[in-house]
Amino acid sequence: MKLGMMRSTFLLLVLAISWQAQAAKPNVVILATGGTIAGSAESQTQAGYTSGQVGVDVLINAVPQIQELADISGEQVANVGSQDMSDAIWLKLAARVNALLAKSDVDGIVITHGTDTLEETSYFLNLVVNSDKPVVMTAAMRPSTALSADGPLNIYNAVAVAADPKAAKRGVLVVANDDIHGARSFTKTSTTDVQTFRSIEYGLVGVSLYGKNRWFRAPFRKHTKASDFSVKGVDKLPRVDVIYITADTSPDLIEAAVGNGAKGIVTAGVGNGNMTGPALAAVKKAIKAGVVVVRSSRVTSGSVGRNVEVNDDEVGTVASAELNPSRARVLLKLALLKTRDPATIQQYFYSH
Numbered sequence: 001m002k003l004g005m006m007r008s009t010f011l012l013l014v015l016a017i018s019w020q021a022q023a024a025k026p027n028v029v030i031l032a033t034g035g036t037i038a039g040s041a042e043s044q045t046q047a048g049y050t051s052g053q054v055g056v057d058v059l060i061n062a063v064p065q066i067q068e069l070a071d072i073s074g075e076q077v078a079n080v081g082s083q084d085m086s087d088a089i090w091l092k093l094a095a096r097v098n099a100l101l102a103k104s105d106v107d108g109i110v111i112t113h114g115t116d117t118l119e120e121t122s123y124f125l126n127l128v129v130n131s132d133k134p135v136v137m138t139a140a141m142r143p144s145t146a147l148s149a150d151g152p153l154n155i156y157n158a159v160a161v162a163a164d165p166k167a168a169k170r171g172v173l174v175v176a177n178d179d180i181h182g183a184r185s186f187t188k189t190s191t192t193d194v195q196t197f198r199s200i201e202y203g204l205v206g207v208s209l210y211g212k213n214r215w216f217r218a219p220f221r222k223h224t225k226a227s228d229f230s231v232k233g234v235d236k237l238p239r240v241d242v243i244y245i246t247a248d249t250s251p252d253l254i255e256a257a258v259g260n261g262a263k264g265i266v267t268a269g270v271g272n273g274n275m276t277g278p279a280l281a282a283v284k285k286a287i288k289a290g291v292v293v294v295r296s297s298r299v300t301s302g303s304v305g306r307n308v309e310v311n312d313d314e315v316g317t318v319a320s321a322e323l324n325p326s327r328a329r330v331l332l333k334l335a336l337l338k339t340r341d342p343a344t345i346q347q348y349f350y351s352h
């Protein structure tokens, strides 16, 4: 081969390889919903700030390094502090996630969100997303304008997880402070600490260190494609109230929930989902009126078992197993779209 020909063959080869490398980049869509990660304050050091101020473009432009990991596009689904997360936003978000994941040119999704109700939104999506592709939620404890804001690295790691084929089939994941959590199993443990999320009972699904992922486990309960739930065509979720139980709880809180139209009640009980005698009497009345009652616990770990100190078989209550009150509320809302039978709902609590 002549030297000139060899040179051009070599050039073509280099071009083909670099074109392939470019074409191999996955497509990741970032859906922004607000939260502290999009929050801003007047100074870099003040504690007070407003959540959900900064748009998705600003979040993306703050981390140009994510363009090396994936081809990125962004959409603003909402811009609220997650204390204002609602059924309406959940339904809109679920519809958008499912529509995007159905497209062959979308490989994964990152959702930015507030930390306050991330447990609920991630578990909701874990039950209603109908795809095996990665869905990764992230958040931040410090607003985007703070010194040492934690949002940018969390977004970088979240994109690295969403772009990783190994993230598929693990349900909705939550990436924060280098940790990868399963949507069912983490808890916000501190009001202010950057290391707020902990997967106390089951451990982490993995870790992401500057975008290098290491995987430890796959969540084993039914989720995403295997879930029994769907919100396709649903425009309203049934009302489910959580009643926090204390010593000497006022049973009229339970009566008020029923009177105001709750279709389901979750008790955030003491210990193994226990409650005062008068509260239990109000629960029995609620069940007679057709309301489904799930006993959960205000304790941060362990599970609520059937027929331990409350005879669920006799009373007609459902035991929440490992689901804390906020997640139990999500599952009960979805279960009530299908049935009011406590035995069937109990099985959902064991399997999801």
Ligand code: ASP
Pocket: 034, 035, 036, 037, 051, 080, 081, 082, 083, 113, 114, 115, 116, 117, 139, 140, 141, 142
């Ligand atoms: N209140 C904020 C929110 O949940 C807190 C945070 O994001 O850290 O939107």
